Amino acid sequence: MNRERKLWHYYAVVGAVLLLALLTFFRQRPPMVPRDEMHRPVLERVAVRTGSQGVEEMCAECHSPQQIPLPSGHPTDGKCLTCHPAVP
Ligand code: HEC
Numbered sequence: 001m002n003r004e005r006k007l008w009h010y011y012a013v014v015g016a017v018l019l020l021a022l023l024t025f026f027r028q029r030p031p032m033v034p035r036d037e038m039h040r041p042v043l044e045r046v047a048v049r050t051g052s053q054g055v056e057e058m059c060a061e062c063h064s065p066q067q068i069p070l071p072s073g074h075p076t077d078g079k080c081l082t083c084h085p086a087v088p
């Protein structure tokens with residue numbers, strides 16, 4: 001491999017890393033689970049640590065396409081709490 005090609009690879013890698021860092025920085029941050037009456041039962045479950053299993057199923061009871069649709073392109077798998085912190 002000649003010198004120019006090696007250098008080109010180097011620039012490509014550095015560029016990709018920089019782009020990724022910028023994208024992460026400017027990405028919309030997920031809002032926290034609100035500490036209101038609506039979410040009190042959910043937050044209480046998290047506080048008691050009955051294991052956060054089952055808690056995320058509760059989210060879907062209200063945050064469903066029928067009631068409160070999530071924004072388009074928003075993930076719908078059950079991993080709500082990994083992105084939305086729930087502070088009891
Ligand atoms: C009893 C119904 C109900 C349940 C269960 C519920 N939510 Fe909500 N959620 C709401 C309603 C209604 C709103 C909009 C009004 C508000 O902020 O309370 C909302 C708003 C939100 C918001 C937006 C807050 C903001 O600042 O824009 C997030 C994030 C959220 N919920 C996450 C969750 C997660 C995660 C769970 C499961 C752990 C969950 N919710 C369970 C009813 C519910």
Ligand code: HEC
Binds near residue numbers: 060080
């Ligand atoms: C990969 C991370 C991620 C996961 C997983 C995730 N969310 Fe979100 N959520 C976000 C981000 C980022 C936003 C803010 C940008 C937006 O509105 O799309 C958001 C916004 C929201 C909002 C506010 C919507 C509005 O109209 O203001 C609600 C409610 C919500 N999420 C609920 C949930 C629920 C319920 C789950 C589980 C099914 C969940 N989220 C899983 C990242 C995530």
